[in-house]
Amino acid sequence: MSFDRIKEKLSILADAAKYDVSCASSGGKRANTNKGLGNNTGMGICHSYTEDGRCVSLLKILMTNHCIYDCAYCVTRRSNDIKRAAFKIQEVVDLTINFYRRNYIEGLFLSSGIFKNADYTMERLIRVAKKLRLEENFNGYIHLKSIPGTSDELMREAGLYADRLSVNIEIPTISGLKLLAPEKKHEDFIKPMNKVSTEITKYQSERKIIRSTPRYAPAGQSTQMIIGATGESDWDIIRSATYYYKKFNMRRVYYSGYVPVLSDARLPSLGSQVPMLRENRLYQTDWLLRFYGFSVQEIVNSQHQNLDLDIDPKLSWALRNLEHFPIDINTADKRMLARVPGIGMTSVSKIIQARKFRRLNWSHLKAIGIALNRTQYFIVCDSKDFYTKEYSPETLKQKILKNSSTKYKKYFDGQLSLFS
Incomplete structure (x- = not known):
């Protein structure tokens, strides 16, 4: 041929x-x-x-x-x-x-x-x-x-x-x-x-x-x-x-957003492509269930059936469960450290290892690579406490989004945030 x-x-x-x-x-x-x-x-x-x-x-x-x-x-x-x-x-x-x-x-x-x-x-x-x-x-x-x-x-x-x-x-x-x-x-x-x-x-x-x-x-x-x-x-x-x-x-x-390439009465209209961000949120949830110790009911349930598109599922869970926070970064167990927005599993291991030698403050956490623009509202450490209990979930959500730089938001909403 x-x-x-x-x-x-x-x-x-x-x-x-x-x-x-x-x-x-x-x-x-x-x-x-x-x-x-x-x-x-x-x-x-x-x-x-x-x-x-x-x-x-x-x-x-x-x-x-x-x-x-x-x-x-x-x-x-x-x-x-x-x-x-x-x-x-x-x-x-x-x-x-x-x-x-x-x-x-x-x-x-x-x-x-x-x-x-x-x-x-x-x-x-x-x-x-x-x-x-x-x-x-x-x-x-x-x-x-x-x-x-x-x-x-x-x-x-x-x-x-x-x-x-x-x-x-x-x-x-x-x-x-x-x-x-x-x-x-x-x-x-x-x-x-x-x-x-x-x-x-x-x-x-x-x-x-x-x-x-x-x-x-x-x-x-x-x-x-x-x-x-x-x-x-x-x-x-x-x-x-x-x-x-x-x-x-x-x-x-794997989660693949439907791409409308065919016209069929049983399918969504040709102009209604699934946003890629929905795929990303599903992958993030998948990661939380497999490696972070979350259950399905904690992330999505009968009262919260769809994932938020503007924030990742871990932050969404934290905002719906503010009674669990703030946690003390120097004493919290591995399970709770992994549930703090902005802290990935690699950082959890670094925190647990580092606090064997001294109490950690904001400078130490920043050096570890913690995303403090989110994390600071959910933890206390050996420094000034930035957490303010008067914030409502919606107010705190908007504050975190506003404080996120353009560069960070691209990272935050991208595939790399699967690991945070």
């Missing part, structure tokens, strides 16, 4: 893959042995980010944008009049190797529209990974999308060659899925998730006894939800995400 045709396919199928955000490559470790090609040590032509903030490059494409389903929200849906294309198995292998040799990428993120049926599609994805591992001796990162409804046998094989597997739950609730994707069944998404979770546990247990046992999906599994295509509240979304974390031991749940 001509170079021009391959280039055309790449243009079509890379563009079709851009709506899938669940391609972080953190967590995988595959040593390069026998002078093989590539190396994956926790890193993964899209840019993705590892858990420690490093940027990695992945060849992110669909095997094909042909699909037997007609989901309302999907640009590759059966009824959409778009140019279709499909890669051959060897073409994907060659592209991956050639891009890697040129130092364009560090791994492969491979998804696909569903053609013929789930098993036929998944088998082709597995054959790509298998060829890369066994024929090309490729040790770089591979992320395969699990096709809903795939048999257990194929899911087991997929995890032996891929570093991470993921099946997108797509819509946060079953009712939303029935509305926008009536041809799909919720249980078809759950089945491969359950198999991957079971196999990961099984292989991990066997490796404790037999060290030669191969690794199964060493970077775990993830899923993705489309936000804003249906009317779910943030409470609905977070409860759903929490279920998948607990039930299937997900490594990550």
Whole structure:
């Protein structure tokens, strides 16, 4: 096949893959042995980010944008009049190797529209990974999308060659899925998730006894939800995400704001794109639940079903629970330190370590990197007390926002504030 045709396919199928955000490559470790090609040590032509903030490059494409389903929200849906294309198995292998040799990428993120049926599609994805591992001796990162409804046998094989597997739950609730994707069944998404979770546990247990046992999906599994295509509240979304974390031991749940590219009576109007800030607030909440000791009910509940867009969820919680503050920075336990706006987990560790040697004041906290323009209203330390109990939650909120510099607000509302 001509170079021009391959280039055309790449243009079509890379563009079709851009709506899938669940391609972080953190967590995988595959040593390069026998002078093989590539190396994956926790890193993964899209840019993705590892858990420690490093940027990695992945060849992110669909095997094909042909699909037997007609989901309302999907640009590759059966009824959409778009140019279709499909890669051959060897073409994907060659592209991956050639891009890697040129130092364009560090791994492969491979998804696909569903053609013929789930098993036929998944088998082709597995054959790509298998060829890369066994024929090309490729040790770089591979992320395969699990096709809903795939048999257990194929899911087991997929995890032996891929570093991470993921099946997108797509819509946060079953009712939303029935509305926008009536041809799909919720249980078809759950089945491969359950198999991957079971196999990961099984292989991990066997490796404790037999060290030669191969690794199964060493970077775990993830899923993705489309936000804003249906009317779910943030409470609905977070409860759903929490279920998948607990039930299937997900490594990550990704939140993708609905992008209106198709006109459909069941969807929001084409001009009503979900604000990126809503995605950010969901990721911040996800971080608080996973690493800061918060419960779902503390962040969102029946009385507070949607996250505030103008302030982050930790500050929102603090303003709704001012009776817990101020805390003494020199005596408070780790749990309460982590709940103070402006103090991240790294700073919590620094505070606990530093106060072993002396009582901390504002200068010490500033040197540690604490965001005092927020923190000062929620703590006392070995300095003048800036906290004023007469502030109402709304007054304090406006004061904090007003005192935030333009530069800080950009940081505060950006992805880096996930860690604060």
